[in-house]
Amino acid sequence: xxxxxxxxxxxxxxxxxxxxxxxxxxxxxxxxxxxxxxxxxxxxxxxxxxxxxxxxxxxxxxxxxxxxxxxxxxxxxxxxxxxxxxxxxxxxxxxxxxxxxxxxxxxxxxxxxxxxxxxxxxxxxxxxxxxxxxxxxxxxxxxxxxxxxxxxxxxxxxxxxxxxxxxxxxxxxxxxxxxxxxxxxxxxxxxxxxxxxxxxxxxxxxxxxxxxxxxxxxxxxxxxxxxxxxxxxxxxxxxxxxxxxxxxxxxxxxxxxxxxxxxxxxxxxxxxxxxxxxxxxxxxxxxxxx
Amino acid sequence: xxxxxxxxxxxxxxxxxxxxxxxxxxxxxxxxxxxxxxxxxxxxxxxxxxxxxxxxxxxxxxxxxxxxxxxxxxxxxxxxxxxxxxxxxxxxxxxxxxxxxxxxxxxxxxxxxxxxxxxxxxxxxxxxxxxxxxxxxxxxxxxxxxxxxxxxxxxxxxxxxxxxxxxxxxxxxxxxxxxxxxxxxx
Numbered sequence: 001x002x003x004x005x006x007x008x009x010x011x012x013x014x015x016x017x018x019x020x021x022x023x024x025x026x027x028x029x030x031x032x033x034x035x036x037x038x039x040x041x042x043x044x045x046x047x048x049x050x051x052x053x054x055x056x057x058x059x060x061x062x063x064x065x066x067x068x069x070x071x072x073x074x075x076x077x078x079x080x081x082x083x084x085x086x087x088x089x090x091x092x093x094x095x096x097x098x099x100x101x102x103x104x105x106x107x108x109x110x111x112x113x114x115x116x117x118x119x120x121x122x123x124x125x126x127x128x129x130x131x132x133x134x135x136x137x138x139x140x141x142x143x144x145x146x147x148x149x150x151x152x153x154x155x156x157x158x159x160x161x162x163x164x165x166x167x168x169x170x171x172x173x174x175x176x177x178x179x180x181x182x183x184x185x186x187x188x189x190x191x192x193x194x195x196x197x198x199x200x201x202x203x204x205x206x207x208x209x210x211x212x213x214x215x216x217x218x219x220x221x222x223x224x225x226x227x228x229x230x231x232x233x234x235x236x237x238x239x240x241x242x243x244x245x246x247x248x249x250x251x252x253x254x255x256x257x258x259x260x261x262x263x264x265x266x267x268x269x270x271x272x273x274x275x276x277x278x279x280x281x282x283x284x285x286x287x288x289x290x
Numbered sequence: 291x292x293x294x295x296x297x298x299x300x301x302x303x304x305x306x307x308x309x310x311x312x313x314x315x316x317x318x319x320x321x322x323x324x325x326x327x328x329x330x331x332x333x334x335x336x337x338x339x340x341x342x343x344x345x346x347x348x349x350x351x352x353x354x355x356x357x358x359x360x361x362x363x364x365x366x367x368x369x370x371x372x373x374x375x376x377x378x379x380x381x382x383x384x385x386x387x388x389x390x391x392x393x394x395x396x397x398x399x400x401x402x403x404x405x406x407x408x409x410x411x412x413x414x415x416x417x418x419x420x421x422x423x424x425x426x427x428x429x430x431x432x433x434x435x436x437x438x439x440x441x442x443x444x445x446x447x448x449x450x451x452x453x454x455x456x457x458x459x460x461x462x463x464x465x466x467x468x469x470x471x472x473x474x475x476x
Contacts, residue, residue, distance in 0.1 A: 038458030040457040041417055043411070044407070045365050046403070050387070054466075058411070150365075193366065200435065
């Protein structure tokens with residue numbers, strides 16, 4: 001199956017690992033991801049905090065590329081997924097906005113390109129049974145805290161993804177891989193997202209709360225699907241240790257990295273070396289007898 | 291929470307302006323405080339979302355743009371998701387930020403960050419972290435923040451020395467130009 005793939009800017013910097021593991025998993029499962037030529041930034045948090053028309057126009061420029069390709073558009077990054085889908089919602093529900101966006105982009109767009117998250121493609125197009133059948137290595141009972149964050153699930157009227165308060169897609173995938181998806185209360189709490197640089201104090205406080213809760217639940221690792229969540233939770237553990245004396249040593253691993261490992265991809269093809277807290281315990285559990 | 295109301299400095303409060311910009315009916319809010327209870331940064335700020343809503347009801351003016359929540363809010367949208375009256379509180383926060391950009395010159399760090407981010411997009415079509423971080427540091431004077439992490443991030447390829455060249459820069463530049471012209475024409 002062919003689908004337009006929107007990597008997003010972080011695929012070229014902080015989330016090369018998310019990008020690499022998405023490509024590897026897609027290849028293993030026969031999904032043909034086609035990167036639209038000339039894709040540009042979705043605008044992220046900065047655009048919608050600055051100008052509502054800009055926030056819809058930047059994703060629209062990219063959705064028009066997918067429309068030309070006559071394909072759905074898939075994103076692996078939760079933030080891009082959110083911005084692309086929000087732009088569709090805006091032009092569909094607000095005719096003034098549609099006009100303003102058309103003036104800015106130079107072309108009218110009706111919001112018709114279907115925007116999907118890579119997880120949705122895995123569930124809907126590939127199916128859990130096919131994934132299960134393709135698994136070569138089990139997670140061997142690895143205890144995983146599935147962390148969804150904000151952007152994939154909120155606002156529900158727009159994202160229409162899973163349950164906004166207690167999503168289970170990642171959990172079901174982890175279980176299909178032979179892991180134990182933990183019941184824990186911080187699945188959809190915020191990590192501080194785009195405040196990573198400008199309000200590091202806020203991010204440290206929020207990530208500390210999430211890490212503490214995952215640790216209390218007995219997690220071996222936290223799995224994520226958003227590059228901002230990944231960086232915040234991974235990078236800030238050092239600061240938390242320094243400022244608060246708590247040393248979590250908690251690997252923060254993309255769901256596509258876990259799945260890639262189970263599908264038999266080599267760790268380096270999945271960018272595992274890019275993680276700041278090394279996922280040593282994950283590999284160790286997976287290579288135990290059985 | 292003690293709610294202190296300052297008298298608005300502008301003749302007309304911000305209520306009508308915010309409702310116009312967001313299409314949100316703010317009078318539907320009955321102060322159940324579900325937004326504040328779920329707010330990720332609720333206990334870090336003086337004015338949680340329900341207080342902002344109440345102050346708008348009571349005729350607050352531009353002084354509201356100085357509220358600490360505006361630039362501490364991480365746009366997690368928990369408030370909008372949980373509002374029993376379906377009020378898009380996060381959209382109200384966005385509208386307050388836009389008004390703040392239009393009317394206040396205060397150098398708040400997230401404001402400087404957003405500008406650095408968007409300038410990077412305008413220039414390269416995609417974000418270029420090194421350029422963005424440099425602009426942010428010069429904009430805020432916070433030169434030492436996270437410098438300890440740069441060597442590791444470069445080594446792991448989490449930062450690129452050069453900007454990406456793959457984007458259709460023309461289209462992105464046109465979007466920024468058209469929006470600027472429209473703003474100037476108003």
